[in-house]
């Protein structure tokens with residue numbers, strides 16, 4: 001590899017775009033190839049914990065994030081029918097002091113847009129669906145659905161749960177449907193005024209086999225969001241999501257607290273998504289190819305840390321390539337995996353079990369993590 005390596009990133013989701021920005025900060029140049037023709041502001045919220053906000057700080061995006069998101073003082077967990085508080089986890093000023101950055105809840109589309117806008121002109125190529133790649137030894141050839149090709153020295157697969165990179169490296173295998181769906185709805189908070197109830201800034205309603213997570217997604221707290229986890233025996237794997245309805249929500253949450261009923265009454269546009277998983281993969285990289293985020297560790301969203309893990313991966317990959325140097329990419333990839341596998345697998349497991357913050361517990365192992373300062377583990381010592 002002479003001079004600067006040509007880095008191709010497949011997929012410009014939150015993990016891919018973060019990788020492009022972080023690599024650029026370290027002096028690398030990367031081109032993003034995204035299958036979508038454009039990005040829309042899809043109806044979904046996302047938690048951005050202090051572990052991610054430290055990465056936004058490094059990118060110079062922390063002030064814009066602070067101005068964009070809701071700043072909940074607490075995460076509440078409540079019992080499904082009587083609303084009794086099961087856990088009250090301090091966030092707000094406490095998070096800034098204890099974990100070193102803010103805890104926000106934001107609109108996923110706003111967060112993604114901020115990062116996309118931070119990418120330099122020409123770094124993001126839309127309408128480029130990767131269909132094949134070939135590691136030719138000295139370089140990698142990428143082929144896209146529109147018939148075009150590209151050549152790179154390093155290829156980062158940030159192409160999500162149905163990753164073509166993963167399939168190329170490990171063979172075709174569909175992700176596992178977990179038997180759970182997530183309903184999602186974003187709606188104006190003004191629609192709640194008529195109920196005259198004290199809605200929480202950030203709350204998870206729990207019963208034995210289902211839940212509803214609810215929070216504001218804007219700094220002004222004028223948009224509210226809910227996302228559920230509800231058992232459903234089957235899912236048509238040809239569909240990424242389907243429309244849902246208030247009737248379906250009323251049935252799924254029958255008997256839940258009046259505040260949950262009010263949320264259901266307040267919003268007519270609801271979508272339903274399958275919750276998918278994979279077992280931990282035997283390898284995250286091969287030769288010049290490496291993966292991050294949902295491509296290598298998709299998980300149930302029950303810790304609200306899936307995107308956070310993708311963004312942390314991106315930061316650790318940039319750190320490893322900087323420490324080792326891109327010419328020795330295989331050593332860099334081994335260092336990257338060694339410093340991500342344990343944490344990503346633990347988050348995958350806790351997300352699967354859906355126990356996170358149900359009771360009062362110390363979340364500092366997640367929120368207090370700083371990907372830039374955590375001491376590096378040698379590959380031989382990692383799992």
Ligand code: FAD
Pocket residue numbers: 010011012013014015016033034035036045046047128129130131158159160161162163164182184227273274275292293294295299301303304305306307308309310
């Ligand atoms: P993705 O976001 O899936 O991005 C992959 C990108 O690659 C996409 O843009 C896609 O179009 C592109 N792509 C795919 N294939 C190709 C191809 N062949 N060629 C080119 N481009 C391609 N996480 C949180 O941190 N907090 C939350 O609150 C949260 N809530 C969630 C709620 C639900 C209901 C669900 C389902 C998930 C939630 N997650 C949450 C998880 C989070 O959405 C994922 O973990 C995260 O999006 C993974 O990021 P990624 O960049 O790895 O992949």
